[in-house]
Amino acid sequence: MKEQIFVLDKNQKLVELNESEFINENQFQELLENYPKLISGSQINPDNPRKWILISREFGVPDELNGNNKWSLDHLFIDQDGIPTLVEVKRSTDTRIRREVVGQMLDYASNAVTYWSIAEIQNKFEKSCELNNIEPDIKLLEILDETESIDKFWETVDTNLKAGKI
Numbered sequence: 001m002k003e004q005i006f007v008l009d010k011n012q013k014l015v016e017l018n019e020s021e022f023i024n025e026n027q028f029q030e031l032l033e034n035y036p037k038l039i040s041g042s043q044i045n046p047d048n049p050r051k052w053i054l055i056s057r058e059f060g061v062p063d064e065l066n067g068n069n070k071w072s073l074d075h076l077f078i079d080q081d082g083i084p085t086l087v088e089v090k091r092s093t094d095t096r097i098r099r100e101v102v103g104q105m106l107d108y109a110s111n112a113v114t115y116w117s118i119a120e121i122q123n124k125f126e127k128s129c130e131l132n133n134i135e136p137d138i139k140l141l142e143i144l145d146e147t148e149s150i151d152k153f154w155e156t157v158d159t160n161l162k163a164g165k166i
Contacts, residue, residue: 051143052077056124062115080143082156118158
């Protein structure tokens with residue numbers, strides 16, 4: 001039996017939410033792009049929930065130095081601690097969801113820490129912000145502690161990336 005979920009609307013009327021499947025992966029990818037909080041940061045750390053910032057959708061992953069991108073990651077997010085988070089979207093009906101996707105993510109992660117540069121990540125983030133008419137520094141301040149500088153944040157991302165902390 002499915003659980004029922006209700007919300008109160010602005011008129012204090014109870015509205016039932018009905019579960020439905022996504023039409024396609026792109027539909028869910030768009031929701032993640034616009035609402036990163038769909039990835040529950042409190043499940044990772046209830047005392048210090050992760051706050052995500054989207055770096056880019058369809059972030060290319062090469063398999064050699066200065067090579068062309070072999071794969072395309074659905075989303076690259078970074079949390080407030082500068083830890084890159086790779087997100088790949090698959091429908092539950094996708095039969096590849098288990099072993100193949102785990103292997104795919106391992107390929108992405110191992111090649112990302114080897115071949116991505118902090119300059120490339122920053123560039124993708126700035127382009128993503130530009131497409132959405134958002135000031136990159138203002139967007140970053142949404143997830144940063146008020147005492148942390150933006151330059152220090154990017155240094156931390158670089159350190160985490162080089163250490164393989166993905």
